[in-house]
Amino acid sequence: MTYCVGMVLDKGLVLMSDTRTNSGVDNISVFRKMFSWQVPGERMIAVMTAGNLATTQAVVSKLEERTKEPDERETTLLNGPTMFTVATEIGKLLRQTIREVQEDNNTTSRFTASIILAGQIAGMEPRLFMIYPEGNFIEASSDTPFFQIGETKYGRPILIRGYERDMSIENAVKLLMVSFDSTLKANLSVGLPLDLMVIGKDEFAATHERRITQDDEYFRTISSNWGDALKSAFESLPDYSLDSK
Template sequence: MTYGVGMMLDAGLVLMSDTRTNAGVDNVSVFRKMFHWSVPGDRIITVLTAGNLGTTQAVVSQIEERTKAPGERHPSILTAPTMFQVATEIGTLLRDVIAKARAGGMEGEEGEVFSASMIVAGQIAGMEPSLFRIYPEGNFIEASFDTPFFQIGETKYGRPILVRGYDRAMPFEEAVKLLLVSFDSTLAANLSVGLPFDLMVIARDGFTPLHHRRIKAGDPYFASISTGWSEALRQAFKALPAYDMAAV
């Protein structure tokens, strides 16, 4: 399992994903789950992945056209005219990879076909920034004012933080802080999510990452967020009125 979030703001897009992959408690590894492609001045496209690692790596490999020599690679998503068509192409790739796994009998221990989901975010020049959530079947939904962020993977622990704290007009710095609180809450509740975290900030009409870094274990800012959030929760809990059993 993993945790990834893509968020739309008035100022642009903010994305974060963890890097933990496990095949049992004794086989935990770190794999990148955030990928991006850009043409300065024309477009930037970022993909977050969750689910079976073999499935997601196969999709990313096809996007990058790894069968060609490095100098000949030219992903077709860099020529698609709209982000909608980018999402359509990636959705088709994901569906086809899963279908091949099913046809080859690649099933989990409980008969579940190796599955995956993705977030696709980006902007093409002359158009608005876009955010999509792609399902294993290849279909997708697009973010809107009513649904301004998407989560994939282990979503339930971090979602309440996002729902209560999100503001479309917030600056990038506040959005990053909100995501880190959401990831900290997920990290504390689920061992299948873990550091390092990959972070990307894409400014509207920027077409290259405004900010892109990996947040590793021991990062001072993340440590301060984790400690501060825990203490704030304890203080808020103590400030709530006490339950009076005698009054019931």
């Protein structure tokens, strides 16, 4: 399983993903699920993947190959005229790859995948998309300012309660860490290390990147203090009386 979150802020985009993959309790590995491409001063594009590992790796490899094909100007991450165009092409590629894998394995299941696409092209606003296995996609808006893929249910309540579009990048990172900590505590199929990327508005670069490991002091502090804060909040609630009706 996987947990990835992409978030739109007034100040840019914040992305975080875990790195755990497993095929049973005795076969757990670490694989990167966040990938990025850049044209300095012109565009910054990142994707996060969830689903069948062979499928997502094939899609990322094909995207990487397309960045090396200068003649395919309308179908590459580095030459698509808009983020909408990039999302459309990634959707087509995802759908095509899933179909090919299913045909090769003579099945219609197991090989699905989904992608979060984030980035900004010069002259346009930062944009965030959720791309589904069928190749269609939706864009983040004021009503849906963040996307999750993978094991979403444990970390979602944290995001819903804490997110504000005008919050600082630092607070957004802290919010994501609490969301991931809650997910890690509840589901063993999501695990450290975590990958963090900040794409500052109009920077066209990863303005901050970090891999968060088991020994990361800040993450351990967040995890410990959040647990203590929850216990304190619970204990401050009014007591229930067994005599009440």
